[in-house]
Amino acid sequence: MASYLQIENISKSYGPKILFQNIGFNINQGDKIALVAPNGTGKTSLLRILAGKDKSDSGGKITFIKDIRISFLEQDYSFEPERTVIEQIQACAPAMGQEQKQAFDLNVSKFLTGFGIGQDSKMKELSGGEVKRVALTAMLATDADFYIMDEPTNHLDLDAIEFLEGYLGKSRLTLLMVTHDRYFLERVCNTIIEMDHGSLYTYKGDYENYLQKRQDRIENYNAETDKVRNILRRELEWMHATPCARTGKAKYRKDAFYALKERSQQVYIQRQIEMDNVPSSNVHLGNKVFHAQGVGITLSGKCLLADFSYNFCRGERVGIVGSNGIGKSTFLKLLCGELPAGAVSGSFETGESVRIGYYKQTGIEFKPTQTVLETVSDTHLLNRFLFSHDMFNNRIEKLSGGEKRRLYLLTVLMQQPNVLILDEPTNDLDIVTLNVLEEYLLEFKGTLVIVSHDRHFLDRLADHLLIFCGNGVVKDFIGGYTEYRSFMKDYNAEQKALEQNSQTKQDTRTKSTEKHGAQKLSFKEKRELEQLETDIAALESEKETLTASMNSGTMPFDRLQAASDRYKVILQELDTKEERWLELSEKK
Numbered sequence: 001m002a003s004y005l006q007i008e009n010i011s012k013s014y015g016p017k018i019l020f021q022n023i024g025f026n027i028n029q030g031d032k033i034a035l036v037a038p039n040g041t042g043k044t045s046l047l048r049i050l051a052g053k054d055k056s057d058s059g060g061k062i063t064f065i066k067d068i069r070i071s072f073l074e075q076d077y078s079f080e081p082e083r084t085v086i087e088q089i090q091a092c093a094p095a096m097g098q099e100q101k102q103a104f105d106l107n108v109s110k111f112l113t114g115f116g117i118g119q120d121s122k123m124k125e126l127s128g129g130e131v132k133r134v135a136l137t138a139m140l141a142t143d144a145d146f147y148i149m150d151e152p153t154n155h156l157d158l159d160a161i162e163f164l165e166g167y168l169g170k171s172r173l174t175l176l177m178v179t180h181d182r183y184f185l186e187r188v189c190n191t192i193i194e195m196d197h198g199s200l201y202t203y204k205g206d207y208e209n210y211l212q213k214r215q216d217r218i219e220n221y222n223a224e225t226d227k228v229r230n231i232l233r234r235e236l237e238w239m240h241a242t243p244c245a246r247t248g249k250a251k252y253r254k255d256a257f258y259a260l261k262e263r264s265q266q267v268y269i270q271r272q273i274e275m276d277n278v279p280s281s282n283v284h285l286g287n288k289v290f291h292a293q294g295v296g297i298t299l300s301g302k303c304l305l306a307d308f309s310y311n312f313c314r315g316e317r318v319g320i321v322g323s324n325g326i327g328k329s330t331f332l333k334l335l336c337g338e339l340p341a342g343a344v345s346g347s348f349e350t351g352e353s354v355r356i357g358y359y360k361q362t363g364i365e366f367k368p369t370q371t372v373l374e375t376v377s378d379t380h381l382l383n384r385f386l387f388s389h390d391m392f393n394n395r396i397e398k399l400s401g402g403e404k405r406r407l408y409l410l411t412v413l414m415q416q417p418n419v420l421i422l423d424e425p426t427n428d429l430d431i432v433t434l435n436v437l438e439e440y441l442l443e444f445k446g447t448l449v450i451v452s453h454d455r456h457f458l459d460r461l462a463d464h465l466l467i468f469c470g471n472g473v474v475k476d477f478i479g480g481y482t483e484y485r486s487f488m489k490d491y492n493a494e495q496k497a498l499e500q501n502s503q504t505k506q507d508t509r510t511k512s513t514e515k516h517g518a519q520k521l522s523f524k525e526k527r528e529l530e531q532l533e534t535d536i537a538a539l540e541s542e543k544e545t546l547t548a549s550m551n552s553g554t555m556p557f558d559r560l561q562a563a564s565d566r567y568k569v570i571l572q573e574l575d576t577k578e579e580r581w582l583e584l585s586e587k588k
Contacts, residue, residue, distance in 0.1 A: 039402025129324030288351035306472025322468030357417025
């Protein structure tokens, strides 16, 4: 395969902090690479250098194949608020000939449809997730040779993520991206490059292979350190010998001793957030958490919640999913009492013992010039949240997006809540932090309510889901996100098959009636045929009623299961009766 990109000896620092130094790697045609590293280690800086948006401190060498077309997706997408979606995309399009422009326009239409965005909408009217979908459309529609993406799934809803995942996974394109979405990484990428302690490590294969090989590397490194220490003991005896014994010894051996000493102190310690010392609430959570009865939410004339009834329980873990702009964050504001009274109808009550910790999607309000230590004075906790001592005096404005999120999360947990309400907590957090946060939340004894687009996060933490369907409708599903998607996939496939089967039978009935309608049947057969028609009509009516009930989102899980069982019986009875009907209709 052709080499698309060669990187040699590039470096980047911010003040005294070295992000990476003299690194290099190669990207070949067809590579789909995920760049993985802790927050604040320079992932975005590296992507910007490769995309020509920034420069390496040490010069170095970046060589692209001749005439390669590059498209870059940054985390923040700049746009003109008054432009329509199509105007914004066209304004950002590269210069191209008529044939290229026609292909571009077709691609734009395809991706806007796939992402569910109308081309005539004003940019200023779009949610953050919708803006991200416009940015992705503008990038993908260029049909570039090489894509560079910085957190492509951030702010996307789950349907958009799955559409993008399906496209990238099937396409024979070349890409380098930073992502912390583990399912997305697993299903799209064939190579993982890890930035770790100033070095790069390349792993071919999927995410599971990366985790195993990474662990092997760490264990081998530490084993090598043990060998070095054994050698050091012998050299130490030599160095401690009398001066006479060392007279005439080669200088290189003395130098080698100090090199061994330095290497012997290098043990790879995987830094983790030690959650056991994070404050937990000393306020006991009673049985009453949130009680909603017939609750509705209307904002700016738009119904976001209609006739919602649900009692949240102590220790419950609820995942909330749905499209961008459908009302998920607004629902969290209802739980936290942050909605104007006139926007809410029905009865909503909060238990007296509830102590809420609310992690907002846009809740970071630190002063840029404030230091880490001025923001959180507990050095013990700062250390456990990966803020080393040399970072205490760093100003907030110097922190990466993930480091700010981690600090904000710490301020929420320090409130010692017994109810945690998290709005997109995984945005900008690196994979190591995500794994440890999941472990903490699994041990959390209170009630947990999560809005998240991270499917892995939801699968590990949510007991059941509240699915926002639009127009105020909310469905309750027992199980995790993967179970829900599997259920819906099977259900939709079954519905499609039923519709096709029903249409086929209807066509057969029509043809049979036209052909044999004038033929005579015995009196008994006529009565049987009439009864079959009555029975079939009744079963069809019952089937429609069950379908509507199962789609309403108001049916409890046990009744939903019973309805599903009855649905299958109806299908069997319909098959039997319709076959007999056809037999009688065709009989001379």
